[in-house]
Amino acid sequence: MAQARLILDELKKLGVTHVLTVPDNSSKALLNLLWADGGIQVVLVTREGEAFAIAAGLWTGGKVPVVLIQNTGLLETGDALRGTAMRMRVPLLCLITYRGYAKLAVRGLKVTPETVDAELLSKAGLDSVAVLTEPTLKAWGVPYDFLHADADVLRIAEAFRKAQNLEQPVAVLITRDTT
Amino acid sequence: MPRDKSFWVPGIPSSSKRSHQEVTFLTKRELLEPLARLRTDQVVITTMGIVRPWARFSNHPLDFASADSAMGHAADFALGLALAQPQRRVICLNGDGSMLMTLGTLVTIVNAGARNLILFVVQNDSYEITGNQPIPGARSVDFSGLAKSAGFRRAETFDDRQEYERTLPEILHHPGPVFVTVKVEPGDEEPLSRRPEESALYLRCSLAESARGLRRALGER
Numbered sequence: 001m002a003q004a005r006l007i008l009d010e011l012k013k014l015g016v017t018h019v020l021t022v023p024d025n026s027s028k029a030l031l032n033l034l035w036a037d038g039g040i041q042v043v044l045v046t047r048e049g050e051a052f053a054i055a056a057g058l059w060t061g062g063k064v065p066v067v068l069i070q071n072t073g074l075l076e077t078g079d080a081l082r083g084t085a086m087r088m089r090v091p092l093l094c095l096i097t098y099r100g101y102a103k104l105a106v107r108g109l110k111v112t113p114e115t116v117d118a119e120l121l122s123k124a125g126l127d128s129v130a131v132l133t134e135p136t137l138k139a140w141g142v143p144y145d146f147l148h149a150d151a152d153v154l155r156i157a158e159a160f161r162k163a164q165n166l167e168q169p170v171a172v173l174i175t176r177d178t179t
Numbered sequence: 180m181p182r183d184k185s186f187w188v189p190g191i192p193s194s195s196k197r198s199h200q201e202v203t204f205l206t207k208r209e210l211l212e213p214l215a216r217l218r219t220d221q222v223v224i225t226t227m228g229i230v231r232p233w234a235r236f237s238n239h240p241l242d243f244a245s246a247d248s249a250m251g252h253a254a255d256f257a258l259g260l261a262l263a264q265p266q267r268r269v270i271c272l273n274g275d276g277s278m279l280m281t282l283g284t285l286v287t288i289v290n291a292g293a294r295n296l297i298l299f300v301v302q303n304d305s306y307e308i309t310g311n312q313p314i315p316g317a318r319s320v321d322f323s324g325l326a327k328s329a330g331f332r333r334a335e336t337f338d339d340r341q342e343y344e345r346t347l348p349e350i351l352h353h354p355g356p357v358f359v360t361v362k363v364e365p366g367d368e369e370p371l372s373r374r375p376e377e378s379a380l381y382l383r384c385s386l387a388e389s390a391r392g393l394r395r396a397l398g399e400r
Binding site: 065 | 243248251256257258261262281283287291393394397398
């Protein structure tokens with residue numbers, strides 16, 4: 001588990017100005033802290049695809065946005081992510097909470113696009129969104145890393161720098177609830 | 180005086196009662212020429228069937244086409260710009276089919292408190308660049324009513340040129356977010372090609388280059 005305070009401190013060090021989000025369980029502590037702190041503007045969106053277009057506008061206008069969404073929302077964003085942040089080559093850090101990661105990890109499953117099928121997606125005890133998360137990011141050309149615990153918080157700055165260098169969105173997958 | 184123009188939406192059978200209803204509307208020139216005349220340092224975001232017509236009246240460093248992008252995301256891109264540049268007005272000329280794709284954005288705009296955003300919906304009741312197929316709710320959907328319900332500070336609908344021209348200066352200075360529906364004639368624009376024959380530089384370069392051009396222009400002002 002990663003402490004929300006450490007994540008927030010990292011975002012502030014990077015000069016993040018806006019967080020675009022749809023709330024979820026795993027980001028609850030971080031979002032509550034963002035609101036309580038007030039140093040970074042939180043923009044609530046109605047659907048995750050909006051977040052990428054708004055982020056593209058914020059970046060074009062000179063700001064430093066971050067997208068904070070659940071992996072279910074990531075799957076919703078397909079065309080918006082493709083047509084805005086990717087096509088405009090927006091350097092964009094995406095914090096994506098990884099629903100279903102624990103069930104996937106406990107089985108030691110390494111999912112690739114080739115191993116995804118209807119049988120796997122409908123298997124009891126597995127969360128199908130977790131099955132699709134990493135294959136989707138790979139297919140969409142979004143590099144990613146993991147944030148499992150406090151010690152991984154430095155991955156945020158690394159991903160941020162990678163996004164700047166590559167001029168594109170880069171994701172950090174938050175595998176456990178923030179605390 | 181409203182002019183007596185009538186049309187019916189392609190794709191709706193002539194037996195439909197709606198095809199007999201007469202409606203008035205503006206031409207794209209009547210929509211865009213007064214806007215281009217009054218425009219000073221506002222950012223103008225266009226999309227779909229309004230991209231090239233706007234470029235016939237304007238070639239400004241703060242023009243940007245949300246085209247060859249993702250349909251439905253011009254208004255939220257404009258919202259991002261408005262939040263980034265609160266001292267500057269942002270005008271978005273959105274399509275009706277595009278607006279329908281992201282109606283939730285109306286709520287997001289109001290909730291984000293974008294007082295400097297003016298969102299137009301250019302309503303021709305059809306998906307113009309794909310061949311004028313009717314939008315869902317053609318001739319019945321009330322975009323300004325939706326915007327009012329979402330909490331826009333001002334939301335108006337125009338189908339008369341003189342009324343539009345008379346009200347436009349005030350609209351451009353009204354505290355936002357402001358929503359404007361303009362009923363326009365059906366057209367026959369094709370998708371933006373981003374090839375050298377496009378009229379303006381920002382329509383010829385890639386979307387990524389165009390975004391960087393706008394970013395530079397905003398940074399210099």
